[in-house]
Amino acid sequence: MPLAEAEADRLRADVQSLLDDDHPSEAIRLLEEGLTRAAPGSFPELRMRHLLAAAFLLAGQYGQAAQLFEQAGAAYRKYLGPDDPLALDCAYQAGHAYAQAGKPGKALPELRYYVVNAASRVADDADEAAKVMESRFVIAQLLATAGDFESAVAELHAVRPTLVGAYGVESPQVHNLDKQVARFSGQPST
DSSP states (O other), rough: OOOHHHHHHHHHHHHHHHHTTTTTTHHHHHHHHHHSSSSSTTTTHHHHHEEEEEEEETTTOOOHHHHHHHHHHHHHHHHHHHHHHHHHHHHHHHHHHHHHHOOOOHHHHHHHHHHHHHHHGGGOOOHHHHHHHHHHHHHHHHHHHHHHHHHHHHHHHHHHHHHHHOTTTTTTHHHHHHHHHHHHHHHOOO
């Protein structure tokens, strides 16, 4: 029997409660059962896949979470646009999950997409600004790990004005960034 809209709403609420109470395995089980009854390609199915990705993330299953976030993000972008909050959340989460899973080649495009498309939101949203800054640091780390120190330094230079504006030029955050730039600048370029 197909999953009705009201039933899907209840399922999402139950899953959110389980996730809030740190029970991702139970949430995963409920979502997987619900997905077998959801209409393929429907918005309720997409929302359940998004929640399933979050449950996998909380369970520490970064590879599975990243793939589901990436798929959900692509669908959200198709239907809601590139800067929709749901699409941005999926790109952010996918990028960070791929980084955690040790897949920089998959993480970088997701993080770059997020940074570029979230830029219009950072002026009005301090949380979004912090997520963009964090993502740019992760991008720099991934680039440095891949040996692309020049691009890593460029990424950190791009973050510096925001960091100075948020914490001040003499802050520990800015000093740490400057140390990172100096460390990466001393590495041979690829």
